[in-house]
Amino acid sequence: MSEIWKPGSFTKNFSWGPAENGLRQLYEMIRLGFAGEMVDVERSIFRQRVADSGRSDYIPINFFLFNKTIDGKDFLVADELVFQALMAPHTANFDRLALFALNFSYVGRWSGAESTQRRPALWAYHYIIDRVATDFKWNTDKINADDIQNFIEGDRRYRAKSARKVSTNLKYLYGVGRLEAFSDSRVQRWWVDALFLALDRLIEDSALDGHQVPEERYSSVLAGSGFATLSGKASLEKKLATPHLVALFRACGGRARFSEAHVRERTELKIPEVEWFAANDNRPEGAVHPSNPRILKSIPRACAMLARYAGFDVIGADELEQFDIEEFIRSHTRSALDRLREQGIVPTMSVEDLMRMTRGK
Structure with a gap:
């Protein structure tokens, strides 16, 4: 009240x-x-x-x-x-x-x-x-x-x-x-x-009262805000996606992700050379999590390397604009199979053996 x-x-x-x-x-x-x-x-x-x-x-x-x-x-x-x-x-x-x-x-x-x-x-x-x-x-x-x-x-x-x-x-x-x-x-x-x-809003609102939200509390602050209920029908998929996205938010530096100078400094502390940073193209790139290609976030171009620290794959601006989930899955599946072949990893059972095992016969 x-x-x-x-x-x-x-x-x-x-x-x-x-x-x-x-x-x-x-x-x-x-x-x-x-x-x-x-x-x-x-x-x-x-x-x-x-x-x-x-x-x-x-x-x-x-x-x-x-x-x-x-x-x-x-x-x-x-x-x-x-x-x-x-x-x-x-x-x-x-x-x-x-x-x-x-x-x-x-x-x-x-x-x-x-x-x-x-x-x-x-x-x-x-x-x-x-x-x-x-x-x-x-x-x-x-x-x-x-x-x-x-x-x-x-x-x-x-x-x-x-x-x-x-x-x-x-x-x-x-x-x-x-x-x-x-x-x-x-x-x-x-x-x-x-x-x-x-x-962004929760952290800025807390700052109005002179409080800084520690990064380790981002998840709990988000949960306490009612976000999960307010943002639509709840599901296991959304629940599993949330910690990945909070990790990406943290890796990119919160709202400082929009500051190229901040991101460059944060990146150079870990990677000496930042040749990937191209000032002539400021279009956002995409960060997609390999566990679920629907976990796709457009991020400032400068944050591309930081996104990898959170376990995300990065896609270019052109691919982001025309992102196709099914093609992304097919492409990654082909890449995974190619890596297995290169490492000499082959199946130890035939398709018939697998069918017998799954059918219990």
């Missing part, structure tokens, strides 16, 4: 455009506000850059992006959501990631913000965890504006006269962003990105 839910500017009409565009308006506003650069930007400068578009920026900067104050100046943080907006074309993956950011509801703080604005959409967070995940078992067909309104207004933590506008806006977002993708129990690209975004 220590939580207080306030709708804030979420009651405003952001004019998302045609449903088939998904959350493209948010995607384009991030690209414009950050001017295509993966560096923290002053909140005032971001707002100046988007002012000419004639659009309200309250929803993006107060509900989707992360804010922090440095030396008296308010900044918007360049984290995983910004990385996906700047370094990849707009796809449904971005929309899922953005919906997760909204539901996760960690947006930091800025000058003049109320304490409740640090987690401004707790009503969405609890609707997903308590209603959609728990009661509906991720059957998103049961979601409607009336149900959202009843849920919000039925909780004493909600402090506003009406939740109708909040409910209709949220239902619309879940529709155009296609929240139904969260009901897939398989590991998907947006889910992998969401795990990195969750860690």
Whole structure:
């Protein structure tokens, strides 16, 4: 009951455009506000850059992006959501990631913000965890504006006269962003990105209170945040993927993975020569875990060598853009068989012997 839910500017009409565009308006506003650069930007400068578009920026900067104050100046943080907006074309993956950011509801703080604005959409967070995940078992067909309104207004933590506008806006977002993708129990690209975004936000949020999260606590902090429930239908595949991705996040240096200077220094401490680092191509590369090719994370190019320390294989930018899971499996299977042949390792039983053994005859 220590939580207080306030709708804030979420009651405003952001004019998302045609449903088939998904959350493209948010995607384009991030690209414009950050001017295509993966560096923290002053909140005032971001707002100046988007002012000419004639659009309200309250929803993006107060509900989707992360804010922090440095030396008296308010900044918007360049984290995983910004990385996906700047370094990849707009796809449904971005929309899922953005919906997760909204539901996760960690947006930091800025000058003049109320304490409740640090987690401004707790009503969405609890609707997903308590209603959609728990009661509906991720059957998103049961979601409607009336149900959202009843849920919000039925909780004493909600402090506003009406939740109708909040409910209709949220239902619309879940529709155009296609929240139904969260009901897939398989590991998907947006889910992998969401795990990195969750860690980015949790670590930054803790830093606002002067606390540094030790690397060895990343897994426990992630688990305590409700990520596993909030990010979609639970599965063994996701559970097994999580420690691999946390290890990759750690190996790449957390949010410092976006700093080329930091990554170069971190790498050169272990590998004297870094000829792989090519400044003329800044496209992200891919880190894929050999245990499951669906555990695929796009990472800054400079992090490629660091990803190998976490047990990941690295694929180039071209292969990442056209990644084919089945072809990846076939290719790795052929490579494994070739290595066995080179080492003179051959089967000790025939196919007939194997069939007899498995059939118990």
